[in-house]
Amino acid sequence: MTTPHGIKKIAVLGAGLMGHGIALELAAHHRSVHLYDVSEQLLDKAVNRCRVGLKALNQAGLISFDEIETSISRISTSLDLSETVENTDLVIEAVSENLDLKRSLFRKVDKIAPSSAVLVSNTSTFLPSALAVATQRPLQVAGVHYYNPPHLLPGVEIIKGPETSDDTVELLTGFYTSIGKRPALIHKEIQGFIGNRLQVALLREAMAIVTSGHATAPEIDRVVRSRMGKLLSVAGPFELADNQGLDSVLALAESEFPMLAKDRSLPGVLMDKIHAGDLGVKTGRGFYDWTVESIEAWRKNMADSLIHMATNDR
Ligand SMILES: NC(=O)c1ccc[n+]([C@@H]2O[C@H](COP(=O)([O-])OP(=O)(O)OC[C@H]3O[C@@H](n4cnc5c(N)ncnc54)[C@H](O)[C@@H]3O)[C@@H](O)[C@H]2O)c1
Incomplete structure (x- = not known):
């Protein structure tokens, strides 16, 4: 070969x-x-x-x-x-x-x-x-x-x-x-691979929190961006767990796992938006309201940030 x-x-x-x-x-x-x-x-x-x-x-x-x-x-x-x-x-x-x-x-x-x-x-x-x-x-x-x-x-x-x-x-x-x-x-094929499984698991929990009214989508986005996003761009969950101490991770898992969303059904907050025809940027409204200008600004910021990260990554 x-x-x-x-x-x-x-x-x-x-x-x-x-x-x-x-x-x-x-x-x-x-x-x-x-x-x-x-x-x-x-x-x-x-x-x-x-x-x-x-x-x-x-x-x-x-x-x-x-x-x-x-x-x-x-x-x-x-x-x-x-x-x-x-x-x-x-x-x-x-x-x-x-x-x-x-x-x-x-x-x-x-x-x-x-x-x-x-x-x-x-x-x-x-x-x-x-x-x-x-x-x-x-x-x-x-x-x-x-x-x-x-x-x-x-x-x-x-x-x-x-x-x-x-x-x-x-x-x-x-x-x-x-x-x-x-x-x-x-090593063994699995539906969703790694990235999509983790992304969807996060999204399911985030949508469950919004559906139950405990926090809004922008508040959850703020937590993810200002905390997890910053840490996860430097270290993966297992590196973070080792540094936190696996005994602490166990205590967290024991108290939090039973509370996490386990639904196989589709999140209410998502289905409400779909039924209202609010599909995100493509219709101008999803979890946020979008204008032509805000979409363009968001995309530019994303592109600039990814380029910046690629430059720092060299
Ligand atoms: N979009 C994403 O974020 C993303 C991320 C990872 C993987 N993927 C996967 O990548 C693949 C492509 O996704 P995309 O987002 O680029 O879609 P896309 O619609 O932008 O591009 C698909 C291309 O395939 C072409 N095509 C369709 N039939 C064809 C044929 N018979 N012969 C040759 N070309 C043909 C289309 O003309 C089109 O240009 C999909 O399998 C998707 O699951 C997408």
């Missing part, structure tokens, strides 16, 4: 929000990327988004000015799947979240890509085993779950399916480490 440094040509299937970010990061790390989608218009838009992302990296001092266009030149686009995946070492699937669509692509790619190529999916929902069944190479199929925006968040979850080989895991771990990512291995 290929070595991590032997991964030179990479195909990215789906050039949307995630696909373009994945492509721009790979290109900025000197990899040749073949980007595939269903229309020229979408591919052109993706390349433009890559250029915008690369310019922001340049403005933050993360890449040189010359690297903007050099990186863009490493990205080729195609509407032809055969052209996209032939001679590739790694195929990263990032198309819309639809199992039939993903399986059909995996089936086709399996027939065209070199037998040594590893096929991964960026799906947030489907397990690697659900995609590996569509191929004749289940040992070389895994999940690689990026976070949005892929080029600014260093984490990726590498998800091992029941048939994924240790060689494949080693190759992916080595490859992602070599391009500056911080891969976390999920």
